[in-house]
Amino acid sequence: MRADLEIIEKWIQPQSHVLDLGCGDGTLLDYLQREKQATGFGLEINPDHITTCMGRGVSVIEQDLDIQGLGNFQDRSFDVVLMTQALQAVRRPDIVLDEMLRLGRECIVTFPNFAYWRLRWYLMRRGRMPESETLPYKWYNTPNIHLCTFKDFEALCYRKNIHIMNRTVVDSEHRYRWFNRLWPNMLGQIAIYRITR
Amino acid sequence: MPDSLPPDSVGLVEPQTLHFDEPLALASGQTLPHYDLVVETYGTLNADRSNAVLICHALSGHHHAAGYHSLDERKPGWWDRCIGPGKPIDTNRFFVVSLNNLGGCHGSTGPTSTNPDTGHCYGPDFPVVTVKDWVNSQAHLADRLGIKQWAAVVGGSLGGMQALQWSLSYPDRLRHAVVIASTPRLTAQNIAFNEVARKAITSDPEFFDGRYADHNATPRRGLMLARMVGHITYLSDASMGEKFGRELREEAYKFGYDAEFQVESYLRYQGERFSETFDANTYLLMTRALDYFDPAYDYDNNLAAAMSQARCEFLVLSFSTDWRFTPARSEELVNAMIAARRKVSYAEIDAPWGHDAFLIPTPRYEDIFTAYMDRVAREVQQ
Numbered sequence: 001m002r003a004d005l006e007i008i009e010k011w012i013q014p015q016s017h018v019l020d021l022g023c024g025d026g027t028l029l030d031y032l033q034r035e036k037q038a039t040g041f042g043l044e045i046n047p048d049h050i051t052t053c054m055g056r057g058v059s060v061i062e063q064d065l066d067i068q069g070l071g072n073f074q075d076r077s078f079d080v081v082l083m084t085q086a087l088q089a090v091r092r093p094d095i096v097l098d099e100m101l102r103l104g105r106e107c108i109v110t111f112p113n114f115a116y117w118r119l120r121w122y123l124m125r126r127g128r129m130p131e132s133e134t135l136p137y138k139w140y141n142t143p144n145i146h147l148c149t150f151k152d153f154e155a156l157c158y159r160k161n162i163h164i165m166n167r168t169v170v171d172s173e174h175r176y177r178w179f180n181r182l183w184p185n186m187l188g189q190i191a192i193y194r195i196t197r
Numbered sequence: 198m199p200d201s202l203p204p205d206s207v208g209l210v211e212p213q214t215l216h217f218d219e220p221l222a223l224a225s226g227q228t229l230p231h232y233d234l235v236v237e238t239y240g241t242l243n244a245d246r247s248n249a250v251l252i253c254h255a256l257s258g259h260h261h262a263a264g265y266h267s268l269d270e271r272k273p274g275w276w277d278r279c280i281g282p283g284k285p286i287d288t289n290r291f292f293v294v295s296l297n298n299l300g301g302c303h304g305s306t307g308p309t310s311t312n313p314d315t316g317h318c319y320g321p322d323f324p325v326v327t328v329k330d331w332v333n334s335q336a337h338l339a340d341r342l343g344i345k346q347w348a349a350v351v352g353g354s355l356g357g358m359q360a361l362q363w364s365l366s367y368p369d370r371l372r373h374a375v376v377i378a379s380t381p382r383l384t385a386q387n388i389a390f391n392e393v394a395r396k397a398i399t400s401d402p403e404f405f406d407g408r409y410a411d412h413n414a415t416p417r418r419g420l421m422l423a424r425m426v427g428h429i430t431y432l433s434d435a436s437m438g439e440k441f442g443r444e445l446r447e448e449a450y451k452f453g454y455d456a457e458f459q460v461e462s463y464l465r466y467q468g469e470r471f472s473e474t475f476d477a478n479t480y481l482l483m484t485r486a487l488d489y490f491d492p493a494y495d496y497d498n499n500l501a502a503a504m505s506q507a508r509c510e511f512l513v514l515s516f517s518t519d520w521r522f523t524p525a526r527s528e529e530l531v532n533a534m535i536a537a538r539r540k541v542s543y544a545e546i547d548a549p550w551g552h553d554a555f556l557i558p559t560p561r562y563e564d565i566f567t568a569y570m571d572r573v574a575r576e577v578q579q
Contacts (some may be wrong), residue, residue, distance in 0.1 A: 050544055
């Protein structure tokens with residue numbers, strides 16, 4: 001299993017009702033169903049991923065967050081709402097966060113840190129939009145239309161009265177490194193936040 | 198029929214008639230004292246009888262869903278593209294049961310059958326049956342076949358409604374319901390189209406208040422019109438445009454009112470052919486069953502409350518150009534299932550053929566259907 005999913009999995013109680021926004025091929029939900037008797041749904045738009053989910057018994061709904069929103073889900077209807085590596089790709093991350101917190105008691109969000117020192121150095125040295133293994137796109141074709149830094153995200157949480165329960169900062173391979181704790185906004189590549197209201 | 202049977206066909210099949218002697222109480226308050234159901238089966242029932250799949254047909258469908266009745270048959274069963282060895286409903290793994298519903302005109306007891314009270318055919322005296330009634334009769338069929346629980350109940354359109362009703366009427370008797378191009382209830386527009394079709398039939402002078410058989414007559418023109426208007430709602434504007442455009446049968450306008458456009462002659466042909474094979478009273482009955490279907494009705498119009506009765510898992514599929522039962526109707530159903538915390542997967546498949554798309558496999562439709570049914574089959578084997 002992907003390393004970030006291993007971290008997330010520890011934050012989810014057995015028998016939780018889970019909504020996974022952008023669930024991919026359903027790896028995490030499949031694991032949670034089998035190992036933690038969790039229930040719930042994944043939202044996905046990639047047709048191949050949707051088929052894979054259906055074939056492995058993960059409940060998946062074809063739904064585009066940017067077009068359809070989450071209005072079809074009821075308030076407080078999930079224990080946990082997840083979104084891994086997709087916040088930076090939605091049209092309005094702030095509204096999506098509000099919606100996630102409307103549906104779930106807790107939310108788990110992961111996204112890449114645009115203030116990572118290599119990206120800063122790339123921009124400073126070349127004067128071009130940074131590209132990296134985590135962000136392997138050109139400025140004009142990137143799905144990541146709302147990149148932010150850890151500080152940006154935390155400022156948004158502060159403004160919205162969102163309580164940050166846990167934060168884990170890892171490298172692009174989702175490994176803990178001692179220096180990530182030292183200066184996360186400079187040295188961390190990916191953050192995994194557990195938030196509530 | 199091709200010269201030889203295709204390898205992915207279930208081959209030659211023979212329908213069988215099963216007689217039921219226990220009375221069936223109907224939603225209308227009436228009772229059918231005894232009845233026949235015509236059934237076809239494909240594949241083999243396994244030792245613990247856990248691999249059975251029920252196919253529910255739509256408005257004009259019947260028991261002949263796959264294979265050929267004889268080597269002279271021009272076309273295979275109506276869902277042959279989805280049922281057979283290696284097809285989405287794989288007859289190497291499943292025992293498939295397909296029936297003609299009560300009130301039909303293909304051999305099961307219906308308006309053309311003999312009324313035991315009079316010795317004449319039922320005609321308009323055949324009771325109105327509903328989706329619930331059909332499901333009850335299908336449950337008796339399952340008992341007869343020794344099937345305690347279906348691996349899946351599968352249907353498109355009106356067939357999807359039966360799959361849905363199964364999940365509510367007999368929650369413990371199915372593990373999966375596959376609901377394709379269907380809806381939890383008809384809209385006013387849907388009912389309006391049905392009413393036009395019924396009015397076309399009942400206003401035909403050959404209808405004789407439904408007793409046309411006693412007059413050796415058939416309301417052909419009414420049935421033809423009913424089918425023509427129905428057929429328009431099964432296709433999409435784009436698919437009709439693609440198939441016919443404004444193409445004329447001859448080179449120039451003739452300034453008359455005969456069928457000059459290809460689409461006119463196509464609709465007339467479809468209508469005529471249908472009017473020769475289908476019973477008018479059955480058509481009235483089937484459209485009424487559509488109108489009445491509304492599982493939320495018993496739960497204060499709360500569909501989620503209705504769905505919370507279900508125990509099975511659901512696959513719901515819709516088609517992008519279906520304007521008869523639009524994707525929005527399927528989403529309404531899916532949202533009720535989500536609110537009721539049922540297990541459900543949903544996809545909207547991009548296909549140009551309107552409502553009829555459920556009969557025509559596209560790569561994505563086939564992939565999803567195959568992946569889902571493969572999982573159903575794997576559960577059976579465990």
